[in-house]
Amino acid sequence: MKTSPAVFGLIAEFEDPTSLVSAAHQAHDAGYRRMDAYSPFPIEELHEAIGARHTRLPLIVLIGGVCGCIGGFALQYWASTIVYPINVAGKPLNSWPAFIPVTFECTILVAALSAVLGMLALNGLPMPYHPVFNVPRFALASRNRFFLCIEAKDPQFDLESTRRFLETLNPREVTTVAD
Numbered sequence: 001m002k003t004s005p006a007v008f009g010l011i012a013e014f015e016d017p018t019s020l021v022s023a024a025h026q027a028h029d030a031g032y033r034r035m036d037a038y039s040p041f042p043i044e045e046l047h048e049a050i051g052a053r054h055t056r057l058p059l060i061v062l063i064g065g066v067c068g069c070i071g072g073f074a075l076q077y078w079a080s081t082i083v084y085p086i087n088v089a090g091k092p093l094n095s096w097p098a099f100i101p102v103t104f105e106c107t108i109l110v111a112a113l114s115a116v117l118g119m120l121a122l123n124g125l126p127m128p129y130h131p132v133f134n135v136p137r138f139a140l141a142s143r144n145r146f147f148l149c150i151e152a153k154d155p156q157f158d159l160e161s162t163r164r165f166l167e168t169l170n171p172r173e174v175t176t177v178a179d
Contacts, residue, residue: 006152006178006179007152007159007176007177007178007179008131008132008149008151008152008177008178008179009034009035009131009149009150009151009152009153009154009157009177010149010150010159010162010163010166010174010175010176010177011132011135011138011147011148011149011150011174011175011177012147012148012149012166012169012171012173012174012175013137013140013145013146013147013171013172013173013174013175014145014146014147014148014171014172015145015146015172016146017039017043017046017146019146019169019170019171020037020039020043020046020146020147020148021043021045021046021049022169023148023166023169023171024037024046024049024050024148025049026169027050027148027150027165027166027169028049028050028051030156030165031156032150032154032156032157032162033051033154033155033156034150034151034153034154034155034157035050035148035149035150035151035154036050036148036149036151037049037050037146037147037148037149038132038138038141038146038147038148038149039141039146039147040141040142040143040144040145040146050148055122056118056122057115057118057119057122060114060115060118060122061111061114061115061118062111063114064110064111064113064114064115064118065107065108065110065111065114066107067110068106068107068108068109068110068111069103069104069106069107071106071110072099072102072103072104072105072106072107073096073099073103073106075102075106076099076102076103077094077099080093080094080095081093081094131177131178131179132147132149132177134177134178135175135177137173137175145172148166148169148171149177150162150166152179159176163176
């Protein structure tokens with residue numbers, strides 16, 4: 001006995017970026033919040049149209065920078081005062097002004113690594129598979145077509161009513177995306 005595959009959502013195909021942005025605005029105004037748009041090039045208005053959420057990446061970078069700063073300073077303090085203390089001309093072992101360049105560089109290094117790794121993690125990358133790849137016409141998303149996908153996770157999603165809604169946006173085609 002065969003079971004039908006789970007539904008990831010519905011995807012609508014558009015021929016130009018203007019109709020995609022318009023459709024995204026209408027979908028957001030209709031109350032859909034779990035949606036994504038795909039295009040062969042960046043569209044500046046699309047980010048606001050789909051109601052993209054704010055990211056936690058700045059907080060991750062800040063925490064990484066603070067950890068790098070504390071770690072860089074602590075490493076120098078540990079090395080110069082505890083493990084290998086050398087008294088040069090009667091100067092104190094904890095000569096913090098000399099620690100500033102390395103502390104700064106460790107701050108920048110760990111913040112940059114946090115930015116890259118945080119971006120990859122928050123974007124869910126690497127993602128070798130995504131359910132929209134099951135739609136045969138989705139290969140055109142990297143060439144000349146524009147797609148709006150409303151996910152089944154959306155609280156307002158109902159297969160039939162969402163399909164009717166997407167068809168009112170004048171897409172070229174509306175396809176069910178299997179999970």
